[in-house]
Amino acid sequence: MSTSTTQSSRKKSIAKPDNSPLPGQAINARPMAGDVIYERILGSIMEHRLTPGTKLVEEKLAGIFGVNRTRVREVLARLSHEGLITTIPNRGAFVASPTPDEARAIFGARRLLEPALLRHLCEHTQPAHIAQLREHVAQEARARENNDRRAIIRLSGEFHIRIADMVGNPVMSKMMRELASLTCLIIVLYDSPTMPACAHDEHGRIIDAIAAGRAEDAVAAMIGHLHHIEEVLDMSAPPSEDEDLEAMLGMV
Ligand SMILES: [Zn+2]
Structure with a gap:
């Protein structure tokens, strides 16, 4: 785990009382909707700002979000x-910290789900799907050019979610969303500094196979891709500890 690169910026703690208004938080502002808070926390997990094992204190979050x-x-x-x-009785809520066995199970689930999604998509591909996926990969390339690590991580996960959404089955979409978020947690827990997200050319190869109607090639490319993500992870690394909730939620 590459904690050394981020540890120094993590140690600022929140000095203000829990319920005090934050800078820029108007007293009369409408309370933030639950969906917005959910998206904010999920986005922080997807972008590796909110790290596994972080304690989520209710009153602190209420103060941060003004609700x-x-x-x-x-x-x-x-x-x-x-x-x-993960909620632990008498201790509170923590960002989940998948164990190595759980991490392997999550990748195992992805290797079962994503080929099924690709086979279905290949049977029902529309030109718009290919165009949207290519545009997505172009966005990933722009994020890489700009060295925008947060965008790279977010877009990498979203590529897989977009494929699930194109299949048009909301249950599958929900499963893919959860698996992609859990994968983000696994990557931040067990990451390798050399490969923080999906390799740049592998999404393109998957799209090429879909566009050519070669379902089994698309499946093989996806399985290889998931193996590559998993094999660079160091599952022996200990989980990180992090306290700067406000910064992790992008509220400062
Ligand atoms: Zn990927």
Whole structure:
């Protein structure tokens, strides 16, 4: 785990009292909706700002988002249901920290789900799908050119979610979303500094196979791609500890 690169910036703690308004948080502003808070926390996980094992204190989050604790609790329950948060009795809620066995199970699930999605998509491909996927990969390339690590990580996960969305089955989409988020947690826990996200050319190869109607080539490319993500992870690394919630949520 490459904690050394980020540890120095993590140690600032929040000095203000938990319920005080934050800079830029108008007193009369409408309370933030649960969906917005959910997306903010999920986005922070996807972009590797909110790290596994981080304690999510209800009153602190309520202060950060300017809402009451009930709303925070509802959002945490939703994230917990999706496996992204672990609740420990008498200790509170923590960003999930998948064990190596759980991490392997998540990749195993992806290797079963994603080929099925690709086979279905190949049977029902529309030109618009190919254009959208190519545009997505172009966005990934731009993020790489700009060295925008957060965008690279987010777009890498979203590529897989877009394929699931194109299949048009909301249950599959939801499963893919959860697996992609959990994969982000695994990568931040066990990452290798040399390969933080999906390799740049592999998404393109998957699209080429879909565009050519070669379903089994697309499946082989996807399975190889998932293996490449998994094989660079160092599952022996200990989970990181992080306390700077406000910064991790992108609120400062
Ligand atoms: Zn990928």
